[in-house]
Amino acid sequence: MPRRWLLVPLLLLAVLAAAVLWLNLRGEAAIAAGSAPAAGTPGQVARGEYLVRIGNCATCHSVRGGVPWAGGRGIATPFGTVYAGNLTPDDHTGLGRWSADHFWRAMHHGRSFDGRLLYPAFPYPDFSRITREDSDAIYFFLRTLPAVRQPNTPHALDFPYGTQAALAVWRALFFRPGAFEPEPARGAAWNRGAYLVRGLGHCAACHGGRNAFGATPEAGLSLAGGLIPMRNWYAPALNSPGQAGVADWETAHIVALLRDGISPRGTALGPMADVVYRSLQYLRDDDLQAIALFLKSLPQQRDAASSRKPPDPAHRAAGAKLYDAHCADCHGANGQGARSAAGVLIAPALAGNRVVTMEPPANLVRVIVHGGFAPATRGNPRPFGMPPFALALSDAQIAALAGFLRTSWGHDAGAVLPQEVARWRGGAGD
Template sequence: MSLLRRTVWVVLALIVLLALVSGVLVAMNLRGEDALPAQAESFNATPQLVERGRYLALAGNCAGCHTTRGGRPYAGGLPIETPFGTIYSSNLTPDAQTGIGGWSSAHFWRAMHNGRSKDGRLLYPAFPYPNFTKVTREDSDAIYAYLRSLAPASEQNREHRLRFPYDTQAALAVWRALSFKPEPFVANAGKPAEWNRGAYLVDGLGHCIACHGSRNSLGATEAKRGLSGGLIAVENWYAPSLTDPHEAGVADWPSADVVALLKTGVAPRGSVMGPMADVVFRSTQYLSDADLGAMASYLKDLPDTAATPAASAGPRAPIRRDAGTMARGAKIYDQRCAYCHGDQGQGAMGAYPPLAGNRAVNMARPTNLMQVIAHGGFLPTTAGNPRPYGMPPFGQTLDAADVAAVLTYIRGSWGNDSAPVTQLDTMRR
């Protein structure tokens, strides 16, 4: 066979292979999609449906991403920083040119369930459709009815700023083929209705795994690992594991305390700060006690994934701490922290959290502690806690060595026995 003929056959084989791969990608990106109605639908947005949609939009914290600070509600434009570039949220108001005024409820359902826009364009999963795919059509229609009831805002959608090849539909199609499959929520017949309602809210509309789950190198949540904790990209906050009692697991909490945490931001054994404070402020404080109780039921039943050391491993070797670092940290603590948190880290009931025995202090990752020292710690303002105490930022007064020293002291005092924090750790923040 001549070189020319071999080249032709190789080229033909590559073309066939490319066609097969393209066909597979198209098929995988179309799976689970229903054909859109050929004619305009009749949609009856009753006041009851609109109110239900308003509540569900709060449960999904839709305004948190689709409203800029000081901007029109749901008009989009909020920059969402990712490791692949910046994505801007879209306008969800019923403006005909820039919003969803020309969308039908079927278009909206397809976006929620399949991650595809009205024009067929694949959506980026910064819009958490890998979780919203579990939302029922009835709830999707209710949210759509509520959004259509808003005042239209003529706010042009901004173009995403993503690096190549992440800015291409082809790359997104490959990602979806590997990482996304549309699927409805399926109730667990072996669990009570309250548990299933909690699972629907936590795993679906609440999209908790978007923060509390780990992600692979392509940015997809690792669903098999569940709510085992994850670093929030770019923001550099760690969303602690909801399955580990040493982090944020609540299996041994009374249900009332879990409800209180989600409703007010504070509970006898913990409080929320950072991104979770925003979730409570914008979303969970407005949910009914029944739904919060359902979420508590589900969260309390999550399997304990904390690593259990082998019995043969014996006692853990004592942690060595540099005496000079501890002395420096003690001095900083006395000057900056003791007034509120107490000489023995005991805190003040109802005002300042104790640091002694605090699991947020003793987590293996000191990421959140460094964020709080640098930027301050602020609880959400809620109906149940309208005037929360806050911690001022010290990033402008403490250098890396100071932060490492004071955290090493706090994590090694009053019964706390966690690893020291190094200056290198503070640089990774």
């Protein structure tokens, strides 16, 4: 083979490398030499403190029993574990040497202080849509935290996912620096809700689902639901009336669910309960109203009819006996739920409950296995909880019970298999 033909694949590789490099640098301005840390005004700091509540930042950047904001929490992914960084203003292990420009580059472009590409477990594909003003406010708040010298834990990612080259290819395929584009015809409140949901709230990180490469579809704009990797909870579709769509809800009921974790139409459980507890209950009423307005406006898509077969009579009868023995005292003989004499919800109705009929039935299995616990909030300071049945019931029994629930009181959702219970019961609990 003539030597010149060997240059062809090398030339193609060089062109590909140049394309990947360009795709990772597009729209990114260089940080000015001498860009230094700065302090904000009291108003900017207060705004930043509120914004980090919306973003629920402390949850990932704090480890249980550790110093808040000092990082160290492991975020499990299908590709390995990513460890959240130290956000305190320590010069050596935190953000002490970062300027507002460095912080903006991380939020908008997904690059660290030294230019390294960040992993999208840090949801910069969503944060890329926030304004520079909000990014600066968050930065100024973080500058006020006590500096904590705590080295960052190295990521534990499988090869080749832990390499910058692999991440560069991923970004070239799935990431574009974004900006929120308001829709003037929708009004200020709707646009505020869209900005919070699609940007700092990063709702699509869970409710958008992820493809085989860990990317959210439609550049993070999809809210069509998906399994949360490594946690075995299903984040239901926000555009489906059979899952978590709220188009037909009263605005007050949506606000109550977001703020209190409980409303006449539903209860926040699992990872969503944690979001309410740590983030949403602290939002201003106008922002909660704006989010509710945006969620109500989402075009609703009907779920496909269930293809599951009903449980066979023997398994359904076994499920009915388990329900009578373990569930009926609280949830009622006919799945109607129960309230105290004062009207406080004790046990939600199971008849007509979307958690029961949702496909996949992962959340139903997890509630039976791990229990159901609403968050403690100002609007619901002493919530009732459901005990876990992980040790009391086998996989086969849980499958029988779930199948009974999904085919009772007008439900037609089909059976659950024991192997599905075995799959969904594991993973991070809440």
